[in-house]
Amino acid sequence: MSGVPRLPAPQPTHEEVLVMTVLEQPGAYAPAPPPSWRPRTDAGPLLPDTEPYRVLGTRAAGRREGSGPEAELLRRLYAAVVRGRRFNEQATALTRQGRLAVYPSSRGQEACQVAAALALREHDWLFPSYRDTLAAVARGLDPVEVLSLLRGDWHHGYDSPGTRVAPLCTPLATQLPHAVGLAHAARLKGDEVAALALVGDGGTSEGDFHEALNFAAVWQAPAVFLVQNNGFAISVPLAKQTAAPSLAHKAVGYGMPGRLVDGNDAVAVHEVLCEALDRARAGGGPTLVEAVTYRLEAHTNADDATRYRTDDEVEAWRAHDPVTLLEHELRGRGLLDEATVREAEEAAEQQAAKLRERMHQDPSLDPTQLFAHVYAEPTPQLRDQAARLRAELAAGEETR
Amino acid sequence: MSGVPRLPAPQPTHEEVLVMTVLEQPGAYAPAPPPSWRPRTDAGPLLPDTEPYRVLGTRAAGRREGSGPEAELLRRLYAAVVRGRRFNEQATALTRQGRLAVYPSSRGQEACQVAAALALREHDWLFPSYRDTLAAVARGLDPVEVLSLLRGDWHHGYDSPGTRVAPLCTPLATQLPHAVGLAHAARLKGDEVAALALVGDGGTSEGDFHEALNFAAVWQAPAVFLVQNNGFAISVPLAKQTAAPSLAHKAVGYGMPGRLVDGNDAVAVHEVLCEALDRARAGGGPTLVEAVTYRLEAHTNADDATRYRTDDEVEAWRAHDPVTLLEHELRGRGLLDEATVREAEEAAEQQAAKLRERMHQDPSLDPTQLFAHVYAEPTPQLRDQAARLRAELAAGEETR
Amino acid sequence: MSTATRQPAAQPVDRKPATMGQALGRALRDAMADDPDVHVFGEDVGTLGGVFRVTDGLAAQFGPDRCTDTPLAEAGILGTAVGMAMYGLRPVVEMQFDAFAYPGFEQLVSHVARMRNRTRGRMPMPLTVRVPYGGGIGGVEHHSDSSEAYYMATPGLHVVAPATVADAYGLLRAAIASDDPVVFLEPKRLYWSKADWNPQEPDAVPGIGKAVVRRRGSSATLITYGPSVPVCLEAAEATREDGAEGWDLEVIDLRSLVPFDEETVAASVRRTGRAVVVHESPGFAGPGGEIAARITERCFHHLEAPVLRVAGFDIPYPPPMLEQHHLPGVDRILDAVARLQWESDYTESPGSAEGRGGGVV
Amino acid sequence: MSTATRQPAAQPVDRKPATMGQALGRALRDAMADDPDVHVFGEDVGTLGGVFRVTDGLAAQFGPDRCTDTPLAEAGILGTAVGMAMYGLRPVVEMQFDAFAYPGFEQLVSHVARMRNRTRGRMPMPLTVRVPYGGGIGGVEHHSDSSEAYYMATPGLHVVAPATVADAYGLLRAAIASDDPVVFLEPKRLYWSKADWNPQEPDAVPGIGKAVVRRRGSSATLITYGPSVPVCLEAAEATREDGAEGWDLEVIDLRSLVPFDEETVAASVRRTGRAVVVHESPGFAGPGGEIAARITERCFHHLEAPVLRVAGFDIPYPPPMLEQHHLPGVDRILDAVARLQWESDYTESPGSAEGRGGGVV
């Protein structure tokens, strides 16, 4: 990977042996305790705080006014969540117009999406799930390419190695070990690269979540895991998903820090992710971040959320909207004049209009491309099948 | 299941909804916080102690002299570990005599094996792995039947429903969800039954470990998970397996208590398991117990442990031998006279001799039984295949 | 273990249009009502009633302990189902989509399929694994797999795929009543297919393992199952209407891939002398290979042409906008029928075939 | 991506007996020496050198970052390998035993096999998955599975199984050099098989996808791969020595199941007119079905008899004391050859076959 900042040679990963965790205890039977008994790692610092970390609207934000977060970052986040909100609306509208096969909206989760994108440095990688189109778009990718999977013209539309955004991943949690492997590989190569992987609350129940976090911790891989706990896995509420005090409490079981953050507070999420990514890039190992947020729309346009949750609950969360929270903060600090608002909204509208226009053009597809990338070289059998399909298509052309 | 003690009707499992874990925080932006924000479960009681729990040879044991553990239990445990040690030796010898295909010895882990077996009540279930033959034998199963898998005459030899010991499980951690499902089923039926599942330190890295513990906690299933952390997964030491402060620290991430215990202290393991099983049977949910122990022999007779660990380490652990620890305690408390020692050793020798003798008889096997239990009714294809094999066998008989 | 099945009601009731999805839901409801050991669980099967609404109403009727939303973990679902079956329950689990059953593969292959055999019959696995499967509904990646080849290659599993409303009900009841594990493949694109049907008096369906001739014919046999059954029937009708070729095609619906009903298939092919196997799953190492090989073994001297296969291509399932090119359709089936060597009877002059040498006969 | 392969050394060195295990280890070592992007990892592959010692010495020579003991989690191994491949490495992972690859099935099917296709070639998966596989070594349950049917049915994977010392080296080098994922099935019971071989000048082996005729013959073709190759060769020799039947059997070693070398197989069967497919994996829905069906499609008019199959039974792999009854042996192979209808030439009188009716021709 050219142009990637280089790290000092990586620390030996497996040599510096962590040892068995039994402490000597004064007792009458004592022969000298076995040599591999040493004091354990201290669990304390790995445990999450008891309350989700927040900046917006708190005294913490007030106290920071002098130092940070600077106005610039607030404004960038604001513009991005406004654009993000509009993007979600537009994409949902495209499903109604038959231009997307399906859209899992991140409405209500824009703070997480945008903060994730902006927290990344150029050479970092993002590992999104199907719900994280917005994160990819906020990172600067072409929205039409990002929507390829959900439009249905191909499984994946953008240049992953070029953009350093892995394909939107559908099988839950399966992208997490990819992030770990990639981060580990980068570290082995001495590149200063971190990987940020996104997963839902439901996804934390999958075995792949467990295996990925364990590998990351053992390898001290520069990976950060952001759980967007939006309260539901389709219809299943968090209470049926886990009995844990918080999802961030899973971290200590792997030996990495767990952080809990208000997922509707873009500044807080951004700050926590930046910190974790910095630590990762510097060789400090992985972090698990749980962002508490809420999915304001149904699971996808095909879902009927009224079957499993009340309007009241949704309304209550609307009052904690990530866009409003940020706007309120900016206004309160005198950082938002009407011009800035108008500018942000116009930019959002323009992006949406352009997207709409481009998505209303039918993609031109060549069905024989189905055989082109199954292997580097098609097998003889695939060549046969491609030829047969070509013949069918030609025959179809003729009869048309 | 007849004769099983009945519980009062189970509590509704999913109705009493645990809710999202975000606390209100005083802040300037505050509209009323969403209604689903409630104080979280307290993580504190779920965290393991900082030192493995011990009884033998500690002041704790001294203090207990009046109340418990009573002499009777100590003597039972002692007799059982002596028998267990001898059983391990005999089984290993049988591999050298070609009478077992393989034997994964639990030498050094007898305290865990025996304590697990004795902690169970009649209607409880045990879910052992391939290393836990001794636990099954200590529960009173026929050793020859228990060794069927490792002898190679069949995959499994004893009556699982009858003995309430699931088959020795080879694919790591895959027996854990079985234990959860069974415990949950028993609870749904109102039976007062707990399931104790055994797994190794290596096995905790598998996705099935994660999924099983999560289901158990969400369902509040009466299941107890005993991790025998014997320091190695074949050649891989714990430090390459996990970076966690302890394996017991994984519990909090599921919302169940984690307990750390000296796995070579039979009394401590027994006590911790009894407590956890009682809690489980009473509807208090699952527990994760990590027992810190050591595998004194190679992984199996086919393994060469000198490739990955030093004699020094093994020697040090020999000095912390579970049999010696118990014997020392009993002697120190005047509970062990020479007659008792002789009696225990003779019983162990008798069991071993009988086992040796029976294992030296070739089992009589009918190869056509291979088709008998693939399905309740063999398919037509299997009937054909069985007939063909029968014909081959008959032809072979003739030419003999 | 209960094998009770619903008795027909006393007085006949009118048949009304029902969808396959409704018939499946009814089968679950009736099975749960008849046997308290039947438990339904999986992702979103409770409150939501499943993403295809097949389990709709079950949680309300039987309570959340009989129809349960689980955490999101397929191995956990199958693994706990194994434990529940060990305690005498009859779990019916749902894998939300075909490709999302793969995380549970280990539990399915190593335990669900093998527990009875391992314990010599002492621990049966009366477990039904419902899998909405196959393509044709515009699903994005991982939502349209045909995974039956994996299950067929796993001894110890029954593999069933209904194609009609009546079979959906009858076979699911049979699957739940079976003391063996059944992978029950529900063709997603047939969920909304309709037929006149009476839930009070459901049509009798023979037990698992019996194929059925859906259309009698004499020219050649189309052998298929699940989502391709209506396509084959359409092909058979098309060629009759078309008239030109004058083919009268027999269509066999296998209903279950395991056990495989060799007798029905062989009898048909012996009669017609020609056969095409049709399925959506990729051709290479797919069900068609086994079926064609087995027919050839049993009917070699009755075959006028090699048994041909019309299958999905040997590719990962395509994106929605291209799936119609992948799925076996009427044209492709009739093309294959046309290649069944109608012109000449090669088999009468085997000596003339080119390229053979060094024969020993 | 490097596709460098080792150049033959200048001066010839004597060939010495080597085991297949040693040749595989040497292939790994040479690949790692030639390409710093080749990383080996898995359970116990480092310090221990693997339970079959195939990776012995690699950690010592290349350090623990190039040959790494992982935590015990097969999905984690395959999943992190995917990520490493995304960053340009060439991972070679070991699944400790066949049946212990199943927990990684999801990663293998949904990502390893599909990433190239998903990304239209932008993210190739140059990943080798080594799987010690098959029976015959007295392994207890889960240690003797033949799982190739699963991999063959998964578009996007190459499936390779060597049968000789030279092929073990050459095919493993080719697998590692391949820009596509290869499931590399190492027949466990051949690990200790020996041949004269020179690691300095390893025999040239054609790339993945080429079968080889291991023994020329004219009477019938035995088609096989991996652990059954020596058995088929023995059967061929036995019948010659035996003399009675006078069969001269051709033996084809497929070497790779995907890509499948139809040309070599079809050419042989066209010549001999008879074929038997032999493998250890269960017969039903196993590799033999595909192979037999394909041969029949290609060679129908050259066949004197249906292509027969000799395979493992359709059962979970048996316990050690019974495995000899399950494994296809010389007798069972020769029995199948005997059933290839040597007596009469039925094909000459197709009209006489009983049970056919309603033909249209």
Ligand SMILES: Cc1ncc(C[n+]2csc(CCOP(=O)(O)OP(=O)(O)O)c2C)c(N)n1
């Ligand atoms: C392995 C797997 N199983 C099931 C599904 C089907 N599915 C898609 S989204 C979803 C819920 C996911 O919930 P969560 O992880 O909380 O993410 P969210 O949708 O809330 O962002 C399910 C069950 C899947 N995609 N992958």
Ligand SMILES: Cc1ncc(C[n+]2csc(CCOP(=O)(O)OP(=O)(O)O)c2C)c(N)n1
């Ligand atoms: C799923 C799976 N993967 C790999 C193996 C091969 N294997 C058998 S034992 C073992 C090590 C297990 O270590 P641990 O869990 O600590 O148990 P111990 O052997 O120390 O009792 C491995 C890797 C297996 N049995 N199952």
Ligand SMILES: [Mg+2]
């Ligand atoms: Mg969610």
Ligand SMILES: [Mg+2]
């Ligand atoms: Mg261990």
